[in-house]
Amino acid sequence: MKKERSSFTSRIGFVLAAAGSAVGLGNLWRFPYLAAKYGGGTFLLVYIILAITFGFTLMIAEIAIGRKTRLSCIGAYRSLDKRFGFLGWLASLVPVIITPYYCVIGGWVMKYLAEFLTGNGLETASDSYFGSFTAVSLPGILGTPVTWFVIYVLINATVVLFGVEKGIEKVSRVMMPVLVILSIIIAGYSLTIPGAIDGLKYYLLPRMEDFSIYTVLAAMGQLFYSMSLAMGIMITYGSYMQKDNMLEHSVTQIEVFDTGFAIIAGMMIIPAMVAFSGGDTSLVRESAGAGLMFGVLPKVFESMLFGNVIGTVFFLLVLLAALTSSISLMETIVSIIVDKAKIGRKPAAILVTIGVLLLGMLSCLGYGPLAAIAPLGMAFLDFFDFISNSIMMPIVAFLTCILVGHIVGPKMVIDEVETSGTFRRKKLFVVMVRWIAPVMLLMILATEILKFFG
Numbered sequence: 001m002k003k004e005r006s007s008f009t010s011r012i013g014f015v016l017a018a019a020g021s022a023v024g025l026g027n028l029w030r031f032p033y034l035a036a037k038y039g040g041g042t043f044l045l046v047y048i049i050l051a052i053t054f055g056f057t058l059m060i061a062e063i064a065i066g067r068k069t070r071l072s073c074i075g076a077y078r079s080l081d082k083r084f085g086f087l088g089w090l091a092s093l094v095p096v097i098i099t100p101y102y103c104v105i106g107g108w109v110m111k112y113l114a115e116f117l118t119g120n121g122l123e124t125a126s127d128s129y130f131g132s133f134t135a136v137s138l139p140g141i142l143g144t145p146v147t148w149f150v151i152y153v154l155i156n157a158t159v160v161l162f163g164v165e166k167g168i169e170k171v172s173r174v175m176m177p178v179l180v181i182l183s184i185i186i187a188g189y190s191l192t193i194p195g196a197i198d199g200l201k202y203y204l205l206p207r208m209e210d211f212s213i214y215t216v217l218a219a220m221g222q223l224f225y226s227m228s229l230a231m232g233i234m235i236t237y238g239s240y241m242q243k244d245n246m247l248e249h250s251v252t253q254i255e256v257f258d259t260g261f262a263i264i265a266g267m268m269i270i271p272a273m274v275a276f277s278g279g280d281t282s283l284v285r286e287s288a289g290a291g292l293m294f295g296v297l298p299k300v301f302e303s304m305l306f307g308n309v310i311g312t313v314f315f316l317l318v319l320l321a322a323l324t325s326s327i328s329l330m331e332t333i334v335s336i337i338v339d340k341a342k343i344g345r346k347p348a349a350i351l352v353t354i355g356v357l358l359l360g361m362l363s364c365l366g367y368g369p370l371a372a373i374a375p376l377g378m379a380f381l382d383f384f385d386f387i388s389n390s391i392m393m394p395i396v397a398f399l400t401c402i403l404v405g406h407i408v409g410p411k412m413v414i415d416e417v418e419t420s421g422t423f424r425r426k427k428l429f430v431v432m433v434r435w436i437a438p439v440m441l442l443m444i445l446a447t448e449i450l451k452f453f454g
């Protein structure tokens with residue numbers, strides 16, 4: 001008997017699953033620090049414009065490709081055009097680069113959760129805490145980022161090995177709305193900190209002088225990351241989507257949810273950060289980096305009533321959001337290996353775990369013992385983040401636009417969208433996928449390459 005491809009049973013089921021993959025550390029950890037660094041309101045505006053034009057185009061194209069071909073990304077690209085088989089491989093490589101360092105940050109979240117759980121959370125609210133935690137020196141390895149990273153990876157591996165992700169997903173579906181509500185409460189509280197209103201202005205009001213190609217570059221990289229685009233994931237999700245599921249409507253909902261959540265996360269962190277820096281936004285720009293969430297939030301909790309309890313609940317929910325994302329990232333790699341190398345799920349999962357541990361260890365030690373080896377002048381974690389978001393994803397996105405816009409033609413996507421309702425932003429889609437998106441992506445790539453190798 002031919003095996004039927006299983007599918008999501010309801011439209012909302014699809015939206016929730018895709019949103020579950022999209023919402024993660026990208027929204028809570030990555031978005032706020034990029035927004036703080038690249039000019040607050042200017043970054044926010046650029047990001048929103050890109051999300052409703054560019055992000056929309058790519059997401060609808062990827063989901064439509066998946067639903068039409070009923071294949072995951074390697075097979076899907078090849079079935080559209082034989083010459084594009086390599087693109088599926090390239091896209092699949094992105095999760096291989098992201099997963100290890102994603103797990104390192106997952107480990108940081110666990111460390112902070114552990115501190116709050118044991119009642120020591122407020123001690124993390126010092127300027128140097130995060131720096132000295134990540135700048136681990138090897139002799140006393142216990143309790144360092146290495147330990148937390150290994151624990152985090154093993155939790156992921158256990159879930160992937162025993163296939164209990166359905167359970168995790170159920171829990172996270174209930175917890176996700178709680179995380180949104182808690183984030184709104186924390187954001188509201190942050191705004192009451194003296195000086196936070198200046199921070200809110202920095203975060204919401206765009207200023208022309210802050211705009212540069214680097215703002216666009218950072219916003220675009222973030223868009224791919226946050227919406228799980230240009231890495232084959234949405235193609236796979238699309239392949240499980242039912243034909244009568246209104247595609248455009250679902251895409252809009254995923255976008256609104258993902259972007260809305262990122263905006264709230266920024267609201268929680270940036271105004272407070274500006275307040276703690278005495279209103280000096282140039283200081284905010286300079287110091288915003290991978291540690292932002294960990295440096296600022298404990299200070300917010302410190303000034304709150306029941307700060308320890310709120311911090312505990314918060315980091316627990318962040319951990320859950322991170323886990324659902326990293327499990328689906330790891331699962332993607334495992335299923336590619338099972339499909340292509342024709343080995344069983346167990347050996348594949350073990351192989352992936354070892355790979356993640358080895359590769360992630362570089363990122364883990366990159367702020368400490370390995371700080372001297374700085375590829376392209378960056379710490380390992382930032383380097384992997386850069387390679388995937390600023391180089392590989394734009395290349396995958398560019399080639400996807402060429403394939404859809406000029407080789408198979410946008411009609412393929414349009415027909416697929418229209419099998420389940422009208423396509424309201426059809427004109428926008430066609431112009432974006434054929435011209436604007438590829439030209440922008442080329443400009444972005446050229447800028448990056450000139451910056452580093454020019």
Ligand code: PFF
Nearest residue numbers: 022024025026225226228325
């Ligand atoms: N989009 C996720 C985030 O913003 O954290 C990251 C991610 C998760 C990417 C799962 C891909 C994926 F399959």
